[in-house]
Amino acid sequence: DVKVTQSSRYLVKRTGEKVFLECVQDMDHENMFWYRQDPGLGLRLIYFSYDVKMKEKGDIPEGYSVSREKKERFSLILESASTNQTSMYLCASSYQETQYFGPGTRLLVL
Amino acid sequence: AQRVTQPEKLLSVFKGAPVELKCNYSYSGSPELFWYVQYSRQRLQLLLRHISRESIKGFTADLNKGETSFHLKKPFAQEEDSAMYYCALSGGNFNKFYFGSGTKLNVKP
Numbered sequence: 001d002v003k004v005t006q007s008s009r010y011l012v013k014r015t016g017e018k019v020f021l022e023c024v025q026d027m028d029h030e031n032m033f034w035y036r037q038d039p040g041l042g043l044r045l046i047y048f049s050y051d052v053k054m055k056e057k058g059d060i061p062e063g064y065s066v067s068r069e070k071k072e073r074f075s076l077i078l079e080s081a082s083t084n085q086t087s088m089y090l091c092a093s094s095y096q097e098t099q100y101f102g103p104g105t106r107l108l109v110l
Numbered sequence: 111a112q113r114v115t116q117p118e119k120l121l122s123v124f125k126g127a128p129v130e131l132k133c134n135y136s137y138s139g140s141p142e143l144f145w146y147v148q149y150s151r152q153r154l155q156l157l158l159r160h161i162s163r164e165s166i167k168g169f170t171a172d173l174n175k176g177e178t179s180f181h182l183k184k185p186f187a188q189e190e191d192s193a194m195y196y197c198a199l200s201g202g203n204f205n206k207f208y209f210g211s212g213t214k215l216n217v218k219p
Contacts, residue, residue: 033207035209040119040211041211042116042196042209042210042211042212043154043196043198043209043212044209045206045207045208048206058206090154092154094207097142097144097159097200098144098156098159099146099156099198099207101153101154101155102153103153104153
């Protein structure tokens, strides 16, 4: 069974703070993704990575960066959190065009 | 541009009634189409994909290239089908995915 884990289920941060969201997968998948999930907007791709140290911008990369130093770990970084980044963040890895999702991190920026 | 459209935000049906969740897409190549489901307090998971042509939990979806649609259907809805459903397509390099905005299905007893 594929396991994708995210470091926190809930986070509360203040405006301007640097925020790290961690994602780990245990199936040796090459592709990993970060999405944000908002009501009425569905899932929007922030960044994805197809290999270690490789990254590509998704549809809404502004205000975010990512890091992939090891194959199993993909980190999302909010350099300076803002209230409009309050959202549910989903990490996924993929194999043969099937995405496997983590449980999500609900981030509240005050 | 790649786009997935789910026109209904909410769909309410009674138990035993047929259900159809609509999905339309635009893509310049030959996409792979999927339905993902998220039950309450659970993670998002794959329900079915068009190339496997299988029925999962009684759901089926047919890819209609002429109408660029991939509607999800079930002849008799069950209360446990209540969930959020997302249509998605995959295409291009790196298996990039595009998701629709989701349809919440509410099956009433």
